[in-house]
Amino acid sequence: QVELVESGGGVVRPGGSLRLSCAASRFTFSNYGMHCFRQAPGKGLEWVAYVRFDSTSKRYTDSVKGRFTISRDNSKNTVSLLMNGLTTEDTATFYCARESGGRSLNKNFDYWGQGTLVTVSS
Amino acid sequence: QSALTQPASVSGSPGQSITISCTGSSSDIGNYNLVSWYQHSPGKTPKLIIYDVTKRPSGVSNRFSASKSGNTASLTISNLQAEDEADYHCCSYAGTYTPYVFGSGTKVTVL
Numbered sequence: 001q002v003e004l005v006e007s008g009g010g011v012v013r014p015g016g017s018l019r020l021s022c023a024a025s026r027f028t029f030s031n032y033g034m035h036c037f038r039q040a041p042g043k044g045l046e047w048v049a050y051v052r053f054d055s056t057s058k059r060y061t062d063s064v065k066g067r068f069t070i071s072r073d074n075s076k077n078t079v080s081l082l083m084n085g086l087t088t089e090d091t092a093t094f095y096c097a098r099e100s101g102g103r104s105l106n107k108n109f110d111y112w113g114q115g116t117l118v119t120v121s122s
Numbered sequence: 123q124s125a126l127t128q129p130a131s132v133s134g135s136p137g138q139s140i141t142i143s144c145t146g147s148s149s150d151i152g153n154y155n156l157v158s159w160y161q162h163s164p165g166k167t168p169k170l171i172i173y174d175v176t177k178r179p180s181g182v183s184n185r186f187s188a189s190k191s192g193n194t195a196s197l198t199i200s201n202l203q204a205e206d207e208a209d210y211h212c213c214s215y216a217g218t219y220t221p222y223v224f225g226s227g228t229k230v231t232v233l
Contacts, residue, residue, distance in 0.1 A: 004167075035222075044128075045160070045168075045211050047222035059221060095168065107215045107222075108158040108173040115167075 002027045002111040004096050009116030012086055016120070020081040022096030022113055030054075030074040033099040035109060036081050038092035038118075048094070051079060053103060063089070086120045093117050125150065125223035126212055133231040134202045142228045144195040144212030150223050152193040156215035159188060159197050162227075163208040172197060199230070207232050 008020040022034070036048040049070040050059040058070055064083075072079040079096055093115040100110035127145040134140040144151070144159075151157055159172035170179055172188040175195065185200045195214070199206055212225040 044126075044226035045213070045224040047213075047220075047224065050221065061220060097168070100170070100173070106173065107156045108170060108213070109160075109168075110170050110179065112160075112168040 002098065004098065004111055004113035006094065006096055006113040006116040009094065009118045011119045011121060013122055014087055014120055016086050017082070017084045018086065018118060020083070020094055020096075020116060020118070022079045022081075024077045024079070024098070027098070027111075028102075029077040031102045033105060034070075034072060034079045035097050035099060036070060036079075037095045037097060038090075039095070039115075040089075040092040043092075045095075046092075049081060050099075083118070086118075088120050091118060091120045125216070126214060126225035128210075128212060128225035128228045130226070131229045131231065133233055134199075135233045136202055136204065138202050139198060139200045140202060140230065142197045142199075142210055142212075142230070144197070144214075144225045146193050146195070146214055146223065148193060150193075150214040150216040151190060151195050153217075154215045155190070157188070157190055157195040158213045159186075159195075160211045160213065161206075161208045162211065168211070202232055204232050206230055 003025045005023045035050045051070045067085040069082045095115045097109035097112040100106040157175045160168045162168040175190045188197045209227045216223045
């Protein structure tokens, strides 16, 4: 069964940085686009970032552009989200998810991780 | 504020049917047949239950069905069961600039 396991969450001061990781297993990671999402307390899910299966394309939601960087290492089956300049508005549970269809880019997400909580607070 | 509008909560008794609406715009739901729905139960990972507006992934109960009309998508859960208690999130593809928009989520309670 496909597994995605996030790590790296925690408490950070405003302006600080954090790197989240998502370890993938039990599928051919290098064939799939990966996405990051977040859910702030009491809010809905929000798409945050995307990295293409071969890292040739990366996309970000406007509110994190210039602050967050998504990357992947296909040799280690991991995707990372480096978050700089964190603000209280970034407080959320962050999830990684696989885009279904492999290189077909089906525009839906068939497997998700359990999430990791990021709290930005002074 | 979420781009798609969902009711905050919907409830029903076991055996009943409920419908969750998801209203967007001509830039997302109205422009693409790429609406998906996710079930998120406490302590579990989000689960894809509907994709491409009406399709169910393998293994998802046929009690879940969905549709779209104009800028509004809908998810119907038939023969409601206790295990259906969860948060339900709609999502639509919205183009290359901001590819994905979500609803605010709907909490389903089985009375």
